[in-house]
Amino acid sequence: MSEHAAVTHSVGTIDADDVLVAVGLVKRFGAVLAVDRVSFRVRRGELVGFLGPNGAGKSTTMRMLTGSLVPDEGEALVRGLSATGPNLAARSAVGYLPEHTPLYREMRVDRYLEFVGRLHGQRGATRRSAIERVVEATDLAGYTHRRIHTLSKGYRQRVGLAQALLPDPEALVLDEPTSGLDPAEIVRIRDLVVRLAEEKTILLSTHVLPEVEEVCRRVVILAGGRVVADGGVLELAEGVGEALGVTLGGLETRADEDRARALLTTVEGVGGVAVASRGEAGRVRFLIEVEDRFSTAERVARALFAAGLIPIELRHEVATLERIFLQRTRNAGRAPEDPSSPQQPRDLDDDAATRSTGSRSAASRSNGGAA
Amino acid sequence: MTRIIAVLRRELGALFEAPITYVALALFVVVLPLLYFLVGFPIGRQPLPGLFEGGQASLIVLFTWLPFLLALLVPALSMAAWAEERRSGTEELLLTWPVRAYEVVVGKFLAHCALITLLIAVAVVPTALSVARLGALDWSTAWVGLAGATLLGAAYCALALWVSALAREQLAAFLMGASLLLALWGLGLAVTLLPARFAAFVDYGAPTSRFLGSSALGVVDARDGVYFVLLITFGLVLNVVAVERRRWR
DSSP: OSSSSOOOOOOOOOOTTTTEEEEEEEEEEEEEEEEEEEEEEEETTEEEEEEOTTTTOOOOOHHHHSSSSSEEEEEEEEEETTTSSTHHHHHHHHEEEOOOOOTTTTTTTHHHHHHHHHTTOOHHHHHHHHHHHHHHTTOOTTTSSSSSSGGGGHHHHHEEEEEEEEHHTTTTEEEEEETOOOOOHHHHHHHHHHHHHSSSSEEEEOHHHHHHHHHHHEEEEEEEEEEEEEEEHHHHHHOEEEEEEEEOOOOOSHHHHHHHHHHHSSSEEEEEEEEEEEEEOOEEEEEEEEOOOOHHHHHHHHHHHHHTEEEEEEEEEEEOHHHHHHHHHTTSSSSSTTTSOOOOOOOGGGTTTOHHHHHHHHHHOOOBBOO | OHHHHHHHHHHHHHHHHHHHHHHHHIIIIHHHHIIIIIOOBBSSOBBBOOOHHHHOOOOOOHHHHHHHHHHHHHHHHHHHHHHHHHTHHHHHHHHSSSSSHHHHHHHHHHHHHHHHHHHHHHHHHHHHHHHHHHHHOHHHHHHHHHHHHHHHHHHHHHHHHHHHHSSSSSSHHHHHHHHHHHHHHHHHHHGGGSOOOHHHHHHOOOHHHHHHGGGGGGGGOOOHHHHOOOOOOHHHHHHHHHHOOOHGG
């Protein structure tokens, strides 16, 4: 496709402020449709959270946007240029930190950065000053003579970020930059991303939802290879609706849990009921979509007491990113090719509870008091 | 050119970090001269005696061993070139940098060629100096043979790097590469077993025959140069295609 602006497609007209644009991206791996008509844009100066359950197609989309994978259909554009086209300027305009931070581990940090600089066409003094800049930005001073394999995971992550920053790109694509780091290092990398966002356009993929809530104003959520949400966090929260969180104990078997869920479903004013998490001693947290939290909470409490079920906790769930995520990705496992398949009740914890400790902490932070 | 040199330097650095490089060096510095002086070349219908037994001031035994040893060593040295990039994930990052596939392929090829040339030189030059002290060595034959061996090594490098670009694991790259190169080496031996009209064709096309029947004997033939350049180009083009295909899956 075109190397230029005024492209009208499912993302609308692309202008000079669109730094990264996915236009109807499709990618298949054999029989598996990994990415299905994904379209979104990242505007100049934005820091966009890129979310989705495992296998949603995030990394595949990021690989297409950074030029290491050619889409089967659609176009990945960087500043209006095809990411996989013959014009290498598109690749210089994006710094990429893949998941698991691949590095030439036998190399010294400074030699690795020199190598990357040379591949970006940097020469002599320009390269040296670029290396100084990224070493300072990533706080790697004192480690440049170390071989990469001798560094801790946190420092290796910094080296990965340093290589992404070396060409001074307009955009950064970061695939789970805090994955596997200790809490102190997570904070450092997150602070660095926030600092970088002051002058760069960033697409940030992570499973740590509180991190996204903290640093991103806008999120794109992928599920089953498709974009299921794209908008500001506050804007998406408005559409989530009200919900109650009910925690019951003593539900030792799946049959007990199903009976409790069936009971909750029959209460007037209750929309959907899903299991958000399971704890010890048969403790189960249900997430209940309601029309009016005050009146429904009372009816829920009465119904539970009448059935001999004592709620350990009953509270109003605020519209956190976790809830937006859970709601939008609820049907993520369904094959995208088969939109007509009937919707089956599905436990949220299959995705959410195992996704990350970040999700759990988001859940524990959700408040609003007892309804 | 800057990018090709950058890749060449990195690849050479990685090669000299790998223990297999030192095993190869030891093999060429110690084992190959021992075979030359003491054992000769006992494979095939016309075995060649070692220097001490045969008493001829010629390097032909050394050159006869080279295609076989290179068929095993070149894949061992090049198995990591692409397979390791793939395993560690650096290939994905490499494909996002503003560098053309051919620049990376040529950079890697030149690095492997440099190492193979070094290995051949450390085996041939000291041996030739020793032989020259024992008898009247024909130096022009030795230099032509050295040049021919270098071209043969370069062709093997191009083919083995292509195989490495196809493989997911280093071991698979080695086994596939060694099988291919040993098959090419075996073609030279099979010539005597084939009917005359096939034998002539195979003899013309097999790299071992091209080397042993020509430059190893001190014959300078431009057709040999063209043959090896074409073989190298063929390997490199396949390598570029294999790397570019990675963008599609």
